[in-house]
Amino acid sequence: MDLFGEIVEPISRALWSDDFMEYPENIGFMFRTQLQWKNDVMTVPNRIETLIVIETNELLEIVEHCLPVNKTALNKLKEVQLEVYDMQASTYIVLCRFATSTIYTEITEVLENWLKNSNNIVCLTSKCNAIYQDDCHINEKNTFIRHLTVKPITNTFSQVLKSPNLITGLAAGILTYSMINGLHCTSFMVYLEVAPLDSINTKHVLDLLKCYYKGPIKPYKLSTKLPKNNVYM
Template structure:
């Protein structure tokens, strides 16, 4: 007997079909600010802190004078007015990257009234790609807009090298700032241990921006205890 012309399927296909790999599309709701922006006052800087690590550092700092202006609760985004510095501070964590462009559009009114735009995000050190071997637990790089005419953007961090890229809200805000011809910088902090809250390089960066004034203590969590040591 010959099998010529017959369709012989692999045994693995008996347990699945092509359509089994189709993942249902996630339902993404339309975002909106809780309050109307109205007429915003001119400020020196619009600072964005992206990620759990940076937002918790701000929460740990009790002396910071912040006035809540607006928020987008669906993406854990909150905007504050820093009274003493005359700046807006935006903190965001745990959001869907597909919503980055929509969030940037909602933040556009704040960008337009800010003399400087500064976005800071953290990434695992393992994601940093370089031909040089480094023995440090923190590497900081920056991406600048074309307009650098600002004393507040006097950062001496090296430019982010290729093939490294930035994504998410920080990337979107800096692209928008460059389009609007605003001075802006995105600072990327590559960290070996993101759960460590006493990384000097990051603390010094936030102190330079007057976001914190003292070294922040660690949160009281199991990850930072010696319960299982």
């Protein structure tokens, strides 16, 4: 399946010169990642049925409230606050809490063995639904999901993402890597309403997760917290 997109030359391109072709060892130095696993001797499972990669604060909050990921992580990348969890039944979840646009390629590189050993890769990222561009009017109060995929999928929770809308971040990097290497990957863009998360606007996300994770999923409950900087008389 063809996906639209664009290629952006890396920042390092400005430093490229013919000297690098004469001294190949310089190429490895330029592109060697600085990210290191906390447990660098850990062996990646040979067979992973489903690898779920989740980023953005809103989606991470939903996962932490509704999925049992409060146990000890299998491994971590401290620099980007990335953690890998074993969710049983050959399903693993990767939570990326912090990353910048210049480091997504490095994260994808470090996850390479996890990606290659996975039968199915699912990425979730999110944006505000107000920025979605479409000819049809969409109620901005609703949460909806769009996706790009290497192989066609069938579900009732999302539609194919249409141009000029883009999937960015780690979800885009992993999808691109999967296309190049012939891996089965789908990246979902969750368009969330600008409102506190509750049981209504998180329902589509939880329904989507149930398609790939067969363990227990609790409904999201809105927690009412008073602002710490307010004084009530």
